[in-house]
Amino acid sequence: MSSPESGSYDATEAAPHGKPRATEWPLWEVFIRGQHGLSHRHVGSLHAADAESAIKNARDVYTRRNEGVSIWVVEAAAIAASSPEEKGPLYEPSNDKVYRHPTFFNIPDDVGAM
Amino acid sequence: MYAQMIKSTGKGVKSLDEMEPEERAFQERINAGGKIEPKDWMPDGYRKTLIRQIGQHAHSEIVGQLPEGNWITRAPTLERKAILLAKVQDEAGHGLYLYCAAETLGVSRDQLTRDLLSGKMKYSSIFNYPTLTWADMGAVGWLVDGAAIMNQVPLQRTSYGPYARAMVRICKEESFHQRQGFDIMMKMANGTEAQRKMAQDALNRFWYPSLMMFGPSDKDSVHSAQSMAWKIKMNTNDELRQKFVDQTAPQAAYLGLTIPDEHLEWNEERGHYDFSEPDWDEFFDVLQGNGPCSVDRMEARNKAWDEGRWVREGLLAHAEKKRARKMAAE
Amino acid sequence: MTDPLFEFLCRMGDNTLVLGHRVSEWCGVAPVLEEDIALANTALDLIGQTTLWLNLAGEVEGKSRDADALAFRRDVWEFRNVLLVEQPNGDFGQTMMRQFLFDLWHKGMLTALQDSSHDQIAAIAEKSLKEVTYHLERTTDTVIGLGDGTDESHARMQKALDRLYPFVGEMFVADDVDGAMVAHGIAPDPAHLRPEFDATLDEVLSNATLVKPDSEFAHKGGKSGQRHSEHLGHMLSQMQWLQRAYPDATW
Numbered sequence: 001m002s003s004p005e006s007g008s009y010d011a012t013e014a015a016p017h018g019k020p021r022a023t024e025w026p027l028w029e030v031f032i033r034g035q036h037g038l039s040h041r042h043v044g045s046l047h048a049a050d051a052e053s054a055i056k057n058a059r060d061v062y063t064r065r066n067e068g069v070s071i072w073v074v075e076a077a078a079i080a081a082s083s084p085e086e087k088g089p090l091y092e093p094s095n096d097k098v099y100r101h102p103t104f105f106n107i108p109d110d111v112g113a114m
Numbered sequence: 115m116y117a118q119m120i121k122s123t124g125k126g127v128k129s130l131d132e133m134e135p136e137e138r139a140f141q142e143r144i145n146a147g148g149k150i151e152p153k154d155w156m157p158d159g160y161r162k163t164l165i166r167q168i169g170q171h172a173h174s175e176i177v178g179q180l181p182e183g184n185w186i187t188r189a190p191t192l193e194r195k196a197i198l199l200a201k202v203q204d205e206a207g208h209g210l211y212l213y214c215a216a217e218t219l220g221v222s223r224d225q226l227t228r229d230l231l232s233g234k235m236k237y238s239s240i241f242n243y244p245t246l247t248w249a250d251m252g253a254v255g256w257l258v259d260g261a262a263i264m265n266q267v268p269l270q271r272t273s274y275g276p277y278a279r280a281m282v283r284i285c286k287e288e289s290f291h292q293r294q295g296f297d298i299m300m301k302m303a304n305g306t307e308a309q310r311k312m313a314q315d316a317l318n319r320f321w322y323p324s325l326m327m328f329g330p331s332d333k334d335s336v337h338s339a340q341s342m343a344w345k346i347k348m349n350t351n352d353e354l355r356q357k358f359v360d361q362t363a364p365q366a367a368y369l370g371l372t373i374p375d376e377h378l379e380w381n382e383e384r385g386h387y388d389f390s391e392p393d394w395d396e397f398f399d400v401l402q403g404n405g406p407c408s409v410d411r412m413e414a415r416n417k418a419w420d421e422g423r424w425v426r427e428g429l430l431a432h433a434e435k436k437r438a439r440k441m442a443a444e
Numbered sequence: 445m446t447d448p449l450f451e452f453l454c455r456m457g458d459n460t461l462v463l464g465h466r467v468s469e470w471c472g473v474a475p476v477l478e479e480d481i482a483l484a485n486t487a488l489d490l491i492g493q494t495t496l497w498l499n500l501a502g503e504v505e506g507k508s509r510d511a512d513a514l515a516f517r518r519d520v521w522e523f524r525n526v527l528l529v530e531q532p533n534g535d536f537g538q539t540m541m542r543q544f545l546f547d548l549w550h551k552g553m554l555t556a557l558q559d560s561s562h563d564q565i566a567a568i569a570e571k572s573l574k575e576v577t578y579h580l581e582r583t584t585d586t587v588i589g590l591g592d593g594t595d596e597s598h599a600r601m602q603k604a605l606d607r608l609y610p611f612v613g614e615m616f617v618a619d620d621v622d623g624a625m626v627a628h629g630i631a632p633d634p635a636h637l638r639p640e641f642d643a644t645l646d647e648v649l650s651n652a653t654l655v656k657p658d659s660e661f662a663h664k665g666g667k668s669g670q671r672h673s674e675h676l677g678h679m680l681s682q683m684q685w686l687q688r689a690y691p692d693a694t695w
Contacts (some may be wrong), residue, residue: 023224023423023427023430024223025426025430027217031313044283045214046210046214047223047478048478049430049433049589050436052585053589057478057482057583059578060481060482060485064485081153131451176477179471179472179480181651185470186469186471187465187682187683190515190516190687190695191494192461192511194514196492199471199491202472202484203484204473206471206472206477206481209477210477213477248686275463301695306690306693374561417470418474418475418675421475421536421573422479422536423475424600425475425479427593428596428597429590429597431592431595432589432593
């Protein structure tokens with residue numbers, strides 16, 4: 001499962017939770033039900049400007065045009081998730097993120113030298 | 115490899131006793147073959163190293179579209195054109211899966227892209243070499259994808275769940291890439307005199323750059339030791355390089371082509387081929403941006419990004435207008 | 445006059461060949477990854493359709509030329525694609541507008557060809573129509589999205605429409621080849637496809653806030669092969685180079 005928002009990478013990138021940045025298309029999670037009657041299964045994520053184009057992009061990216069499949073897309077920001085390692089209540093009432101960071105992330109300067 | 119010389123963050127591998135309880139639980143889980151998922155606690159170094167590694171891998175897929183894309187419009191038959199196009203399209207897909215995996219670590223695809231375009235992040239050295247003849251499409255599939263697969267297959271077992279899952283999907287789709295490359299080489303090697311020459315020339319130019327893909331020897335590297343403890347690097351560079359040479363040498367013989375290394379020889383005692391090291395000065399030059407096509411590749415990516423901006427903004431603006439109209443109507 | 449059926453099949457196959465080639469030029473440099481992948485799918489569909497049409501053309505011709513021989517060993521004057529598809533990619537907007545205008549005609553044509561008296565043509569049309577219906581859905585959304593998007597995207601799409609509209613008319617002009625196809629129940633009169641094309645075009649352009657040019661002037665000469673644009677020759681010199689440079693090689 002991918003993140004509901006792209007975490008802050010540096011200060012200029014910050015945006016309120018759930019709001020896409022000015023020029024970046026929102027992230028969508030893609031679920032596909034194949035021909036054999038199994039339930040929809042999470043297959044991956046992608047970016048799209050809206051739900052309609054997310055479905056079309058999913059068709060192009062994840063099915064390479066197979067006919068007869070059913071596609072669900074859901075904006076990643078709308079997904080609530082349990083946190084697997086938590087003891088205690090399964091769902092935190094305020095938990096609105098699929099992932100949670102121990103710290104805010106900063107890209108170190110020596111990245112250029114990798 | 116697609117992710118070369120990734121420095122892990124940290125000062126050597128800690129023993130379990132030296133770790134705080136959280137980190138110890140994390141490491142024990144990895145040792146037991148468990149997966150780390152986006153919401154789990156993880157050391158900051160693990161996250162940062164993974165972002166660099168997955169990001170570089172993703173960038174390599176995207177930049178890697180260019181040398182092969184260079185021949186799509188010149189492919190010699192409709193079938194070859196379709197196969198090559200499908201293959202380069204797969205690379206775009208692989209880049210997409212990997213960026214999504216990196217996004218679970220709290221970085222945006224746009225930011226990773228900007229870091230690639232500014233030169234802050236790197237991509238594999240191999241894609242800075244030119245593709246000059248149709249035989250290069252064969253050599254890239256056979257050697258470059260062959261080398262990539264050596265690394266990617268074990269990464270399906272990497273400790274980070276989203277990365278491992280992306281690699282499973284990638285490996286599944288990748289299976290035809292190396293084969294299509296070898297198929298082109300066979301056709302060329304068994305073709306006309308000119309085609310044989312092209313095939314040998316392609317092997318001559320791509321052999322050492324392919325060996326460089328695995329990176330310099332890292333058997334004494336602290337960074338590699340940490341990455342291996344975290345199971346985000348599964349083998350040493352030398353192990354993979356040896357495996358690649360052992361696999362490829364008989365294939366070249368099968369094609370009737372000569373690997374450009376006079377020291378290449380089967381060593382009965384070791385049970386491996388002996389071979390010459392590539393020119394590591396050249397490797398570091400390429401990493402510094404002095405590869406034969408480094409400037410061209412970056413120009414092409416920057417141009418695509420800059421010229422695509424109005425499209426990304428336009429479709430987003432339309433989506434917002436549509437949403438606003440819908441809300442106004444309700 | 446050459447066999448009208450051969451001519452007709454070359455028209456269908458050359459349209460998809462030339463457009464598929466043009467679209468494939470985007471591989472690796474599209475505005476966003478998802479579009480890169482989608483464009484490659486479109487190009488792959490068109491290349492696949494080319495193989496079907498041109499193999500059938502070669503069969504009909506009976507001179508043992510297959511799709512590759514027709515695609516890679518004919519010169520400009522032997523190509524029968526409409527001028528629209530050989531127009532250069534331009535920016536992404538021009539590529540999308542060209543694709544949309546072609547898709548809209550293509551869908552109407554293939555729909556009619558499903559009822560062709562020629563079984564193989566009907567079968568190719570049926571298979572292609574599934575693909576092209578999706579192409580049209582996608583390009584319709586994109587043309588509307590970019591037309592209605594920002595000031596810049598709107599201006600670029602209007603410019604693309606103005607640039608390409610003079611190439612629309614050729615797709616609907618009937619000639620002797622079309623007459624022969626109609627007489628044998630093989631293919632529709634292209635002129636009959638125009639009203640539905642116009643109705644959908646007007647609706648999409650209205651949603652896209654774009655204005656159709658006043659002039660109905662139409663460039664011609666592509667589908668008859670009498671006068672292509674200069675662009676086609678450059679495309680062929682790239683596409684056919686290996687086959688021409690090494691005529692005795694197989695690939």
